Amino acid sequence: MAQRFFSLTEDVYVPGRWYLRDPISDDAKEPRSIWRFTQGQRVEAGGRLTVPFRRPGGELDFTAAGAASTPVVSARVAAVLERLAPDDVQLLPVDIAGTSEPFSLLVVTKLIDCVDDKACQAVERWLPEDGRPDRVGEYRAVYGLRIDPARVRGARVFRLWGWTLPIVVDEEIKEALEQAGLSGGKFEEV
Numbered sequence: 001m002a003q004r005f006f007s008l009t010e011d012v013y014v015p016g017r018w019y020l021r022d023p024i025s026d027d028a029k030e031p032r033s034i035w036r037f038t039q040g041q042r043v044e045a046g047g048r049l050t051v052p053f054r055r056p057g058g059e060l061d062f063t064a065a066g067a068a069s070t071p072v073v074s075a076r077v078a079a080v081l082e083r084l085a086p087d088d089v090q091l092l093p094v095d096i097a098g099t100s101e102p103f104s105l106l107v108v109t110k111l112i113d114c115v116d117d118k119a120c121q122a123v124e125r126w127l128p129e130d131g132r133p134d135r136v137g138e139y140r141a142v143y144g145l146r147i148d149p150a151r152v153r154g155a156r157v158f159r160l161w162g163w164t165l166p167i168v169v170d171e172e173i174k175e176a177l178e179q180a181g182l183s184g185g186k187f188e189e190v
Helices: 034-038 075-084 171-179
Strands: 005-010 053-055 062-065 070-074 089-095 103-108 122-125 139-143 157-160 163-170 185-189
Touching: 005 062, 005 171, 034 070, 034 103, 070 075, 075 089, 075 103, 075 171, 103 157, 163 171, 171 185
Parallel strands: none
Antiparallel strands: 005 163, 005 185, 062 070, 070 103, 089 103, 122 139, 157 163
């Protein structure tokens, strides 16, 4: 039986939920890219991190914060990921005003080239004529995402080379997060 994988994305339809901005560091010596947490590699945080509110509301176990959609997770999500995929994630403690429990930024440290272009509904790649030489060959859009499990090479939590937006988890992690009562996240088989 083939291993199954799922994208983990934010459920924006949770009533009364909070909305968070991009994380900021108390290390103001140099500006840092908000995208560094979502590139599929370990990062140096550069000081204590704070995640401000865009709009206060109910705490969620999984939130895609700010323009970069940086994952912010509760302690119980962090515990599942530390137990089942310690080599695939980096958890950076963050301060969020008024929270009742600890939260962390989830940095996925695996970046895998496993999008199955032929099995997807449609894919568009950046071309030289698009004027983004830094992106040529990467995905501009992916519809009906499907991956090739044979190319995953044992990772349990990862991002996709050329299309880093979704976080992909294996079936056991999906089930463990659901059993833990995950709020704010939703899964779709890829």
